[in-house]
Amino acid sequence: MTETQERQTIADAPAGERRNRGISSVEALAAVLVLLVIFRGRLSGLVSGERLQTWTTVFVSVLVQAVPFLVFGVLLSAVIAVFVPRSFWAKALPRHPALAVPAASVAGVVLPGCECGAVPIAGSLIRRGVTPAAALAFLLAAPAINPIVLTATAVAFPGNPEMVVARGLASLVVAVLMGWLWLRLGKTDWIRLPHRPDLDGSRGRAFWAACRHDVVHAGGFLVLGAAAAATINVIVPEAWLQTLASHPALSVLALAVLAVLLSICSEADAFVAASLSQFSLTSRLVFLVVGPMVDLKLISMQAGVFGRGFALRFAPATFAVAVLAAVVAGVVLL
Template identity: 85%
Template sequence: MTDTLERKRTRSVEVEALAVILVLLVIFRESISGFIDGAALQTWITVFVSVLVQAVPFLVFGVLLSAVIAVFVPRSFWARALPRHPALAVPAASVAGVVLPGCECGAVPIAGSLIRRGVTPAAALAFLLAAPAINPIVLTATAVAFPGNPEMVLARGLASLVVAVLMGWLWLRLGKTEWIRLPHRHDEGASKGRAFWSACRHDVVHAGGFLVVGAAAAATINVVVPEAWLQTLAADPVLSVLALAVLAVLLSICSEADAFVAASLSQFSLTSRLVFLVVGPMVDLKLISMQAGVFGRGFAVRFAPATFVVAVLAAVGAGAVLL
């Protein structure tokens, strides 16, 4: 018992120290950059901090909403809100994700709370994919980024919704309960206020820690991959699709900002850029890291590759029909 308490205290101190370091990096990033001579290292720090600055507000929003769901929403609500048949609950949960103005950083802990509240994992995972991809903020940003191609908004929304529903149904068919290992919480029997803050701290530790790992990986990829490669890949239709799909995974850009990055890649076709927009909010480095932290590594190594394949195929299909 004493060892367990000691480990908890040590972990708490480590997390708080990490939080302080990250805050200091954000506040003093310009001063720190001035002491660094290497352009590559400066780029790494810029990308790392940018990913965190973009993602943290939505992570906080998701953690707070997750805690509200876990503590204040009764289990009976989900039984009434979603169809009882799992196959029908999947598209219903996907459509519910449309109205949530958040990104993948917030959707991960929310999906975890939904599963804890008794929602079938297939429906929660469909919500996880739909919420950051086709909410009103993301679609509006896409319309602003592509003012001359309004069909991009329809193509992105439709393809992303199809991916969310198909992945939910695929989980119903092939998924196994033991693949999802949600971390245990220790707030049973506590008051609602104490349980709320306990849930917030729990999700920040698990999701936030893996967000930092994903941001560091994305920054490293940004520095290592030469930009000249993009020019060569854009000339080949098949390679351009695969290149932007992989780039979306590596860059780990928040869904509210990825449309502007896609619009800047003007050397690529609209279909290739659509693939970038569909894959990014569903499969990227920080999202995979966060999924591993919230649902377990066994889940992430199965779910992420399957989502990647389905997202690429759906985006190419939507591009062929609508673009």
Template identity: 80%
Template sequence: MVAPERTGAADPGTARPDDTAPALDAGPGPALAAPSDRTPTNGDTPGPPSAESGRFPGRIGSVEVLAAVLILLIVLRQPLAGLLATPSLATWTTVFVSVMVQAVPFLVFGVLLSAAIAVFVPRSFWARALPRHPALAVPVASAAGVVLPGCECGSVPIAGSLIRRGVTPAAALAFLLAAPAINPIVLTATAVAFPANPEMVVGRAVASLVVAMVMGWLWLRLGRADWIRLPRRPDLDDTSRAKAFWSAVRHDVVHAGGFLVIGAMAAASINVLVPERWLQALADQPALAILALAVLAVLLSICSEADAFVAASLSQFSLTARLAFLVVGPMVDLKLIAMQTGIFGRGFAARFAPTTFVVAVVVAAVTGMVLL
């Protein structure tokens, strides 16, 4: 197993000034000649575009695709208006828009904070802020989630930025899981949603903190550096801080935002397709009720600032089952899996999400038995 102290430093997604140049020269195919190397003649065949242009003539990009979609929406506005009038599609649209409206502000907040960490915070700060021993850094990073008033959509790019700045992945992942579940906004919303059950606030905070620390320690024990493949970011090196900051913001908004849209679409589709009577049938069986609400939290993909009110409305389920809903939701859901895939890679998401789900369900069940 790779030593934790070397995991963050050896991260393949970290771009360094000394390895950027070889990466640019090692690509397949013929190298592009510099403009001063050869003067073109009249008989020359036009070559590929230069590195500065960055685009091939006639290539379709995101701007062209967006323009085409807008034109289609204008042309087909009458048929689309009729389709939106159907109850199922209206519900799908409502769920999709609600997930996006809840998530986008916190995603933007997380992206801005992530860019600030990546550009303005020196690596030496993390060496001083966190204990040197990775096993001790995990609980410190988990407890640091209390001070971040954001949701899971913002914690994913922040965790990626922490790893780039040299923080051991175990601590960064513990922060990723704890921040959206134990910050003051989420705990206050939980207290408002459960005014007659203040123990739900304590149960959520304790269970979420335990899950974050267990997952961090599991990564120290079983994790491998090559499971995390952060996108290379040469745009953060050899440039001014202002340019690097806005480059990081644009990159993370497009990268994480696209996967957020995919996750929101999947959550809306499943919300429409799952019959409500299935929930009522499961509510009478305690063990299955816990698992059912945990799976429901994954499928609904509700923002952690709003999930307590949804859990409170599921009054046919026990408090322990609803606690599982509150613990699992901010750590594993469809939009989070999609965003983790985009930022950390498929191999990471395929291992991290199922393991987190199992640990969260077990810890929530035990916490509910003890505290609720």
């Protein structure tokens, strides 16, 4: 099968194959909302609890951080899907997939967005004929190396400018390595983009149809991811972090896992990392590299846009490569 045929296979994957796998994010969200309405009287008396207040605060903060960038990503994704011709990407990126991967990774520098916006954009790029490896490299690089994130990192670590360099280089290396790894080991049927007949009409109608689809589809998984992150914040005792910080190897693993669980937007995670002063700079660098690439809300959104099979393979591999790259960068640069 040629590369062009592989791309078409990905784009034309029937939505029914995914619907048959279980309850969709929209159905799950609707069920939760119905239950909240039915039991609102009983639940209102529980809101005064300290743990529930913490859960609500974290849940809302994750959504407030993520939604603007999700909307930005959805709008840009719709523009790419409807108005940008396929011939543009053939000219903008190198023809050889191995060269297109680093080119797409560097392109992430010019996009001031977070991981929530990068997911629908990457899906739209694949639909427009971009090789999946390059689109996935862009997905990982854009939230981590754009100017807003790097500037925020510099502000959060005023006495350690090397953190900015280490974060940018490590994140770029992870994006390129994962793109090349996909070229080597990735399979076409691991990505299941839903069929989009709504993109076949007039441009204006197709644009708004694409926006509605991505907001509902990706937004539902974002809500589920935010709820999971809030639950983890309430469950994990703070004392555990203090104990882990005293062990170099465990501190790296602890902050890597914490980055996945907290699901903080990449524009804000540097300030959280700076506040974890009991941990070493290297372990905090791991937190900054892993977070924008692998977290609960991002895994949920990847499952919604690309399919669960993709997320189950891509997320663990990205996690491992991100931890390794961040540790190496920390040892060399910090």
